[in-house]
Amino acid sequence: MHGCDGCTACCKVLKICELNKPGNTWCRHCNIGVGCGIYDTRPESCRVYECVWLQTQRGGRPIAFELRPDKSRVVMGVTNQGDDLVLYVSPDRPDAWKRGGMVKLVEEMHAKGFTVIVSCGELVQKV
Ligand code: SF4
Ligand code: SF4
Numbered sequence: 001m002h003g004c005d006g007c008t009a010c011c012k013v014l015k016i017c018e019l020n021k022p023g024n025t026w027c028r029h030c031n032i033g034v035g036c037g038i039y040d041t042r043p044e045s046c047r048v049y050e051c052v053w054l055q056t057q058r059g060g061r062p063i064a065f066e067l068r069p070d071k072s073r074v075v076m077g078v079t080n081q082g083d084d085l086v087l088y089v090s091p092d093r094p095d096a097w098k099r100g101g102m103v104k105l106v107e108e109m110h111a112k113g114f115t116v117i118v119s120c121g122e123l124v125q126k127v
Contacts, residue, residue: 002057002065008032009069010051013088018043024090024121033070052076052085067101074102084115091121 011030015023029037036042053076056063069075073096075088087097087106097106097118106116106127118127 002062002068004035004054006033006035007068007070008035009073009075010049011036011046013069013075013090014049016043016045018045023088024092052078063105064101067105072096072099072102079117080115084117085109086117086119087127089118089120094120094123097127 008030011027011032013024015021016027019027019029021027026032029042031037036046051069053063053068063076066072067074073089073093077086077088078084079086087102089096096102109116116127118125
């Protein structure tokens with residue numbers, strides 16, 4: 001089973017309220033591409049967070065390794081009680097979700113009835 005090992009993508013893209021860390025900015029505690037510099041004392045929101053890619057690694061249909069967020073540059077989450085898939089992309093890579101396997105994944109999610117939302121900085125749009 002694959003895990004985070006060396007992916008630190010969410011430590012950039014997501015807001016961390018406890019640290020007053022805005023989205024799309026590297027956390028000051030992140031060893032980029034290595035892991036958390038304060039792992040044992042990291043905030044609760046970091047402790048509980050698992051992106052969709054990571055969640056699927058435990059199941060029977062894991063999302064492909066090449067779509068891990070450090071490789072795809074897309075951090076996947078859900079909202080609306082799991083009915084909507086949210087693709088968080090950094091404003092310096094706004095089209096990351098349009099590449100290769102991500103496009104196929106978006107098509108599959110549409111076919112399953114999910115609404116897919118791209119969140120890129122201040123811009124949030126259905127795709
Ligand atoms: S984006 Fe997902 S795989 Fe990458 S570090 Fe965060 S939880 Fe782990
Ligand atoms: S505290 Fe650690 S886990 Fe949380 S965002 Fe910063 S580097 Fe990532």
